[in-house]
Amino acid sequence: MSEQAVIDPLRFARDGESLERSVAVASMPRLDDRLASTDGEIRFRLAGQGGGAAKRLTLRLRIEGELSLICQRCLEGYAFRLDVDETLVLARSEAELAAWEDADPLCEGLVAEPQLDVLGLVEDAILLALPMVPRHPEGECPAE
Ligand SMILES: [Zn+2]
Numbered sequence: 297m298s299e300q301a302v303i304d305p306l307r308f309a310r311d312g313e314s315l316e317r318s319v320a321v322a323s324m325p326r327l328d329d330r331l332a333s334t335d336g337e338i339r340f341r342l343a344g345q346g347g348g349a350a351k352r353l354t355l356r357l358r359i360e361g362e363l364s365l366i367c368q369r370c371l372e373g374y375a376f377r378l379d380v381d382e383t384l385v386l387a388r389s390e391a392e393l394a395a396w397e398d399a400d401p402l403c404e405g406l407v408a409e410p411q412l413d414v415l416g417l418v419e420d421a422i423l424l425a426l427p428m429v430p431r432h433p434e435g436e437c438p439a440e
Contacts, residue, residue, distance in 0.1 A: 301315065301317065301413070301414040301415055302411050302412065302413055302414065303315070303342075303411075303412050303414055304410050304411065304412070305344075305353075305355060305386050305406070305408040305409070305412045306353055306386060306388075306408045308342075308344040308355070308412075309344035309345060309346050309353035309354060309355055309386055310344070310346070310353060311344060312343075312344050312345065313343075313344045314341065314342060314343040314344065315341070315342045315343075315414065316339070316340070316341040316342075317339070317340060318337045318338070318339045319337055319338055319339075319340065319415060319418065320334075320336075320337045321334045321335065321336050321337060321338060321361075321363065322334040322335075323415070324415070324418075324419045324422070326419055326423060327363070327419065327422060327423065330365065330366070330423075330426055330430075331363060331364055331365065331366070331373075332364040332365060332366045332372070332373025332374075333364040333373060335364070336361070336362065336363075336364075337361065338359055338360065338361030338362075338363070338378060338418075338422070339359070339360050339361055340357065340358065340359045340360075340418050341357075341358045342355055342356070342357050342358075342414060342417075342418075343355070343356045343358075345383075346386075352385050352386070353385075353386040353408075354383050354384060354385050354386060355383070355384045355386065355406070356381075356382070356383045356384075357380065357381075357382050357383075357384065357417065357418070357421055358380060358381045359378055359379075359380035359418060359421060359422060359425070360378060360379055360380075361378045362375050362376065362377055362378065363375075363376045363378055363422075363426075364376070365426065365427070365430040366430060367430060367431050367432045367437060367439075368429050368430055368431055369431055369432065369437050369439045369440075370432065370437050370438050370439035372432075372438065374430075374432045374433075374436070376426070376427070376430065378422065378425060379425075380421050380422070380425045382404060382421065383404065384404050384405060384406045385403060385404065385405040385406070386405070386406055386407075386408040387405050387406065387407050387408065388407075388408060389407060390407055392407075393405045393406070393407050
């Protein structure tokens with residue numbers, strides 16, 4: 297737990313701040329049982345948007361890197377290219393978020409707590425980006 301990063305998301309977005317960092321894969325324990333190896337690191341960039349005339353404050357999160365996933369066919373590790381680019385709308389309450397999601401099922405939102413753990417957010421986004429059933433790309437699995 298060496299690399300803490302906590303922000304106030306509403307202020308971060310309003311001020312158009314950004315944060316860019318490399319993170320060791322080994323420092324994200326929730327990824328452990330999905331990975332063949334926790335070597336290496338990923339890079340992320342979080343940018344606040346929506347100051348001024350914009351109606352909603354958002355955070356744009358981009359994550360790049362390579363993870364070693366476990367192929368469910370041969371149980372060997374293979375390199376998975378991580379490429380996340382998502383925009384999270386900041387709601388001020390659960391009710392506000394629920395109303396937005398009702399209006400737009402594709403809305404990806406987040407209730408803005410005064411202290412947002414950025415690395416936890418990055419870890420969540422990576423977990424969602426992993427394939428449900430990891431496998432070597434077609435034609436590259438030794439078990440085929
Ligand atoms: Zn395989």
